[in-house]
Amino acid sequence: MPSLASMSQDTMHSQNAALSGGRLKQPHLASDHGIATSGIQLPQALPSLLARGLTPQDMLRVNAARPTFVTLEPGQSLYYQGDDCNNIYLLLDGWAFRHQILEDGRRQILDFALPGVVFGLPGTGIMTHSLETLTGCTFSVFTRERLFDLMRDVPALGFRLLEIMAAAEARAFEHLTSVGRRTAKERVAHLLLELVTRASQTPAMPRDGSMTLPLMLPHIADALGLTSETVCRALSSMRKDKIATLRGQKLDILDLKRLAHAAGVDLMADFRHGTNGETLRLAS
Amino acid sequence: MPSLASMSQDTMHSQNAALSGGRLKQPHLASDHGIATSGIQLPQALPSLLARGLTPQDMLRVNAARPTFVTLEPGQSLYYQGDDCNNIYLLLDGWAFRHQILEDGRRQILDFALPGVVFGLPGTGIMTHSLETLTGCTFSVFTRERLFDLMRDVPALGFRLLEIMAAAEARAFEHLTSVGRRTAKERVAHLLLELVTRASQTPAMPRDGSMTLPLMLPHIADALGLTSETVCRALSSMRKDKIATLRGQKLDILDLKRLAHAAGVDLMADFRHGTNGETLRLAS
DNA sequence: CGTCCGATTGACAGCTATCAATAAGAGTGG
């Protein structure tokens, strides 16, 4: 139970969310009729995100399973920590994040979800975290049973999902290393680097050094195990050093090389394949 | 920003590993003849760990794929950060851990692997972390291709692997929350709680409050983003409070309830299903 | 009994959190 004092910063945003829409007891299931959001034709979007490694025939079968779609406004939650959830979700469009909250209000953001991310997988069914949108979002939904059937029909799908989960695990591990062993400034630099890299790999997102981050300082802080003040100081410092500027939601990378250096990362290695130059050499 | 000085503690263990066996260019592939380690008949062990949800027929097919086995001594590495790895591993017996190392030697332990854990999955092939054993370990190995074939033959296997990966992700998330938002003492308590819980769920491990942890202080420290001194202080405090004692490798839980309290966790919720009492109530 | 490695404890420094005040924008309404 957050003492009001400690809530004031860290949980500000979730308060907003709770006020401005918050929990959906029954998510808005848009069911089978195809819904278009922010200009995207969903039945087309799904393949492009999932399809690597699947044949066109496979994708036909996947679409034949008639996934349902959910659309959410910014600041709404798809599910909450503690919910009994037996669906698997694919984020088609928009930004969201997954987070855990301790009883006293401390919040940890676990992962930023960009289009193509899969979550809500099997397990016990009880969710250990919540998912909240940052922008308007569209999700594709499969029930556990439908997924199981689908995986039988389309073996490559299971393999692809494993790949996606493995990538998510790798992200979580990088994140963990950041929070556990990097300084505040390094963490901020590392997160910016991760986000620009992921965004640039997402279709229909910018490839140059400028982009829109639908985040507030407390999001970054809660992702990195810091306070928003510390994040602000780190960003100020990077602005002063002409490495990157983040004003409002506009992020400009001014010097990618030095950003990577500030993040304590070998750009070529870590953000292409995920490895550390130094350690790599030991392994050769 | 640790330089050589600070490496002395954090990376001590990996140095030892390097000296005492270290890298295996070509892991000891024990190939198809079944190998027995520490008294376990492997072909039997594999099913029991993987089989939930699979029919006996399914398991026959899995075994027919003739996985190879690898055995490692304590302190050896199955693979290193930067390795090109196209195998999937199942830990059959023993304890191990996965970790990442930054160029300057800072180390983050990402996950403790107990029997039943799966890793080394697809992705790009380049490993972003290393795996090092704590005890003697036996692994079951499938190549990427063999796994793919197997998943086609045994659809339930893919589903089971997804479940295992989802559980690993949930663990990583809990871990992240710990490192990001809990105090030193809470982190230590939380880790002990996680380990006793997992061990008690593993066949052939004790269910009472006493067990052997094949860890040294620096392992705990590097898992939690702390120093070994801080971990030591936290353990001393818990020993003084009669919550738990860890001497050498012998862990005794004296008061599970207060241990959970010290970890800032609702025992019934978090460690049965993974949820937080307070937030859960919101969701009902 | 001596050596060695890891654990333990103490003193102190430093990074980040906390508390507090101000600035900067974005809307809103007159």
Added chain:
DNA sequence: CCACTCTTATTGATAGCTGTCAATCGGACG
């Protein structure tokens, strides 16, 4: 178009937790 309000960002001062450095303890082993 400007004043007003509200929210978020920014900056400063101080406190506290944890890291760092260093010394001692303790058990394992030969």
